[in-house]
Amino acid sequence: MSTNIMIVGVGGQGTLLTSRILGGIAIEKGYDVKLSEVHGMAQRGGSVVTFVRYGDKVREPIVEEGQADVLIAFERLEAARYHHFLKKGGVLIVNDVVIEPITVISGQTTYPLDVLDSLEGKYKIVKVDANKIAEEVGNRRVFNTVVLGVAARHMDVEKDVWLRVIERTVPPKTVEINKKAFLTGLGE
Amino acid sequence: MKKLLLGNEAIARGAYEAGVKVSAAYPGTPSTEISETIAKYPEVYAEWSPNEKVAAEVAIGASISGVRSMCCMKHVGLNVAADPLFTCSYTGVGGGLVAVVADDPGLYSSQNEQDTRMVGRSAMIPVIEPSDSAEAKEFMKRAFELSEKYDTPIILRTTTRLSHSQGAVELEDRVEVPDKPYEKRIDKYVMMPGMAKRRHLYVEDRLNRMAEDMATDPLNRIEYGDKKIGFIASGIAYQYVKEAMPEASVLKLGVVNPLPKKLIAEFAKNVETLYVFEELEPVVEEQVRAMGIKVIGKEIFTRQGEYSANLLRKAVLGVEDYEAPTAGLPARPPVLCPGCPHRSVFSVMKRLKLHVIGDIGCYTLGAVAPISVIETTICMGSSISTLHGVEKAKGKDYIKNWVCVIGDSTFLHTGVNSLINSAYNKSSGTVVILDNRTTGMTGHQEHAATGKNLKGEPAPAIDLENLCRAIGVNRVRTVGAFDRDALTAALKEETQADELSVIICRAPCALLKGNVFPNKVFVNAEKCAKCGACITCGCPALSKNADKTAKIDPEMCNGCGLCASFCKFGAMETREVVKK
Numbered sequence: 001m002s003t004n005i006m007i008v009g010v011g012g013q014g015t016l017l018t019s020r021i022l023g024g025i026a027i028e029k030g031y032d033v034k035l036s037e038v039h040g041m042a043q044r045g046g047s048v049v050t051f052v053r054y055g056d057k058v059r060e061p062i063v064e065e066g067q068a069d070v071l072i073a074f075e076r077l078e079a080a081r082y083h084h085f086l087k088k089g090g091v092l093i094v095n096d097v098v099i100e101p102i103t104v105i106s107g108q109t110t111y112p113l114d115v116l117d118s119l120e121g122k123y124k125i126v127k128v129d130a131n132k133i134a135e136e137v138g139n140r141r142v143f144n145t146v147v148l149g150v151a152a153r154h155m156d157v158e159k160d161v162w163l164r165v166i167e168r169t170v171p172p173k174t175v176e177i178n179k180k181a182f183l184t185g186l187g188e
Numbered sequence: 189m190k191k192l193l194l195g196n197e198a199i200a201r202g203a204y205e206a207g208v209k210v211s212a213a214y215p216g217t218p219s220t221e222i223s224e225t226i227a228k229y230p231e232v233y234a235e236w237s238p239n240e241k242v243a244a245e246v247a248i249g250a251s252i253s254g255v256r257s258m259c260c261m262k263h264v265g266l267n268v269a270a271d272p273l274f275t276c277s278y279t280g281v282g283g284g285l286v287a288v289v290a291d292d293p294g295l296y297s298s299q300n301e302q303d304t305r306m307v308g309r310s311a312m313i314p315v316i317e318p319s320d321s322a323e324a325k326e327f328m329k330r331a332f333e334l335s336e337k338y339d340t341p342i343i344l345r346t347t348t349r350l351s352h353s354q355g356a357v358e359l360e361d362r363v364e365v366p367d368k369p370y371e372k373r374i375d376k377y378v379m380m381p382g383m384a385k386r387r388h389l390y391v392e393d394r395l396n397r398m399a400e401d402m403a404t405d406p407l408n409r410i411e412y413g414d415k416k417i418g419f420i421a422s423g424i425a426y427q428y429v430k431e432a433m434p435e436a437s438v439l440k441l442g443v444v445n446p447l448p449k450k451l452i453a454e455f456a457k458n459v460e461t462l463y464v465f466e467e468l469e470p471v472v473e474e475q476v477r478a479m480g481i482k483v484i485g486k487e488i489f490t491r492q493g494e495y496s497a498n499l500l501r502k503a504v505l506g507v508e509d510y511e512a513p514t515a516g517l518p519a520r521p522p523v524l525c526p527g528c529p530h531r532s533v534f535s536v537m538k539r540l541k542l543h544v545i546g547d548i549g550c551y552t553l554g555a556v557a558p559i560s561v562i563e564t565t566i567c568m569g570s571s572i573s574t575l576h577g578v579e580k581a582k583g584k585d586y587i588k589n590w591v592c593v594i595g596d597s598t599f600l601h602t603g604v605n606s607l608i609n610s611a612y613n614k615s616s617g618t619v620v621i622l623d624n625r626t627t628g629m630t631g632h633q634e635h636a637a638t639g640k641n642l643k644g645e646p647a648p649a650i651d652l653e654n655l656c657r658a659i660g661v662n663r664v665r666t667v668g669a670f671d672r673d674a675l676t677a678a679l680k681e682e683t684q685a686d687e688l689s690v691i692i693c694r695a696p697c698a699l700l701k702g703n704v705f706p707n708k709v710f711v712n713a714e715k716c717a718k719c720g721a722c723i724t725c726g727c728p729a730l731s732k733n734a735d736k737t738a739k740i741d742p743e744m745c746n747g748c749g750l751c752a753s754f755c756k757f758g759a760m761e762t763r764e765v766v767k768k
Contacts, residue, residue, distance in 0.1 A: 027190075033192065038352065044524070044525060044553065046522035047519075060424070064496050066510025077517060080517060083514065084512060102520075102558070103518045103519050106726065118514070122511065140743060
């Protein structure tokens with residue numbers, strides 16, 4: 001058995017850093033772990049997906065449809081785009097902000113603001129406005145660590161392990177603000 | 189010590205531990221991080237070459253001189269490097285030589301989905317394929333041994349999924365391998381017809397011997413389980429088989445060329461139904477079929493895209509058990525970044541209603557809405573020669589409203605050859621070099637005009653203006669990429685000229701380290717006429733408020749001011765912001 005986590009967002013939101021923190025957590029806990037990342041053209045403001053899997057033995061590095069225990073979405077539309085990757089009753093953590101894709105900005109289509117409504121009841125949905133919380137913490141850029149803190153409430157990992165891994169994964173200058181953001185997300 | 193490594197980092201680590209001394213490459217997703225990782229080891233000489241052909245030749249030279257060497261490329265880079273590698277197959281090696289080639293099933297960042305195993309077969313070069321990071325390191329070390337044992341270059345094939353996945357890898361020490369003594373041997377290293385005929389016989393014999401030996405080599409192995417169903421799989425596809433049907437029997441191939449036919453025959457005899465599960469082309473399947481073995485493959489598995497465990501479950505077991513995706517959601521395609529100089533250049537071309545022949549780089553995104561100016565993109569360096577072809581087919585007057593665009597790194601890759609051709613064969617076209625001072629799309633690699641090398645050391649920087657003049661282009665000028673008036677004038681003038689011209693549009697990539705934008709643009713809502721003209725510049729930092737006034741995301745805005753130049757009402761105000 002493995003734990004399957006999927007992180008989705010918009011290129012530039014730090015999905016890669018978040019998946020690397022989760023990978024570090026799994027290593028710290030002594031699990032076998034595989035991560036899958038996105039590099040190259042897809043990173044340029046597009047829809048970005050990364051995967052983290054850990055357990056006694058991990059085979060494929062991706063999380064497939066119907067298999068994610070936790071889906072961390074950094075943006076509302078992206079949560080809707082990938083919800084079917086969750087297991088029935090899985091945890092959907094949404095940074096409930098709207099980033100309009102170029103197809104909406106340029107008027108080709110409209111943004112479906114109610115896109116999460118139909119998912120109610122299918123999953124355990126946790127909405128958070130992490131951008132606002134991050135601003136209160138002192139830096140808008142650490143919203144992803146706030147979301148990670150919220151996700152940590154639904155994972156069986158000790159707080160000091162999280163903090164240790166965050167400390168060695170994020171850029172040295174941002175360690176303190178990231179720790180603060182994580183703890184705020186965790187509810188402390 | 190165990191460490192989480194990307195497949196690409198593990199490949200570099202394997203080469204390092206195997207005692208590699210020379211590595212050469214041109215960046216290309218998904219292969220780039222191999223070179224960036226190996227460059228960090230002081231024991232290894234590592235370079236960005238201008239293109240993959242040069243990189244392969246550098247590695248061949250190093251190998252002939254007796255040291256272990258490698259070159260790295262993406263699948264389409266192998267086409268560029270094919271000429272030296274096909275013949276290096278005949279010469280064989282001195283020190284071990286490995287070409288790492290990264291395929292891109294699913295086209296995450298490529299222009300086609302070609303299968304390197306086919307090229308390996310055609311070049312008669314052995315191909316080995318790891319299935320995770322730990323194997324990537326081990327296989328790389330084996331690749332050098334096999335190269336020296338069988339006197340052949342080896343292709344280590346990876347795919348995007350493997351290259352960009354991380355897995356735990358046990359790190360070991362580097363073993364310094366003594367250099368092979370250099371031998372002057374024209375029978376082996378001078379490939380003229382008389383010598384090459386004899387080497388061709390050697391190559392065939394080499395592959396036959398290797399196929400025989402690989403039947404018992406641990407790179408290939410049978411894992412018997414339930415013998416009702418057996419899969420032949422290699423690389424990442426092997427992991428999907430183990431994920432979806434852990435109880436099934438598997439013949440895991442580490443060597444995909446030449447195939448271990450004895451082992452395949454044995455496996456086929458012992459399982460009731462045999463499947464070949466391979467991404468892209470039916471390379472293994474067709475060879476197994478040719479052995480007279482009944483096998484199921486591409487009739488149920490696609491040739492397109494990436495595979496997955498779910499794909500296998502659906503095709504073999506008929507099982508598909510998950511929620512339907514939400515239909516009709518707005519797509520979120522990649523876009524040029526806020527502050528990208530390409531957007532400014534394209535906005536001028538769009539206003540002048542030019543036909544634009546494109547090339548490979550971030551600027552290929554200029555083909556899609558709302559920018560929509562680029563009309564063709566084929567391969568690295570193709571834009572200049574494509575425009576030349578249009579002119580020779582239709583005449584000078586036909587291309588008075590055509591230009592081609594090519595990035596600085598792509599120009600030095602293979603565009604420069606095309607410019608030589610255009611000058612020599614009297615083209616009158618207008619070539620626009622989008623000079624953003626880096627190799628952008630692959631993540632900011634140095635090149636021969638940036639003044640630094642792969643190791644980060646200062647290096648000579650080619651002067652693009654002088655290079656173009658030396659080729660014989662008389663009309664060469666440089667314009668700031670954000671100077672839209674100057675660019676408009678230059679494009680009008682040069683497209684009408686009856687002579688070949690080059691316009692270098694220069695501004696550093698918005699994401700380039702150290703590129704500080706001192707300004708941000710703010711919307712003056714009182715002046716905003718809600719016309720939406722600014723939005724048409726296609727910057728993702730722009731959107732509209734509920735009252736239809738323009739809105740700029742201050743986190744995203746890089747203050748390039750392009751949107752302001754679209755506003756007739758002076759509602760976009762550029763202000764200097766104090767950087768903390």
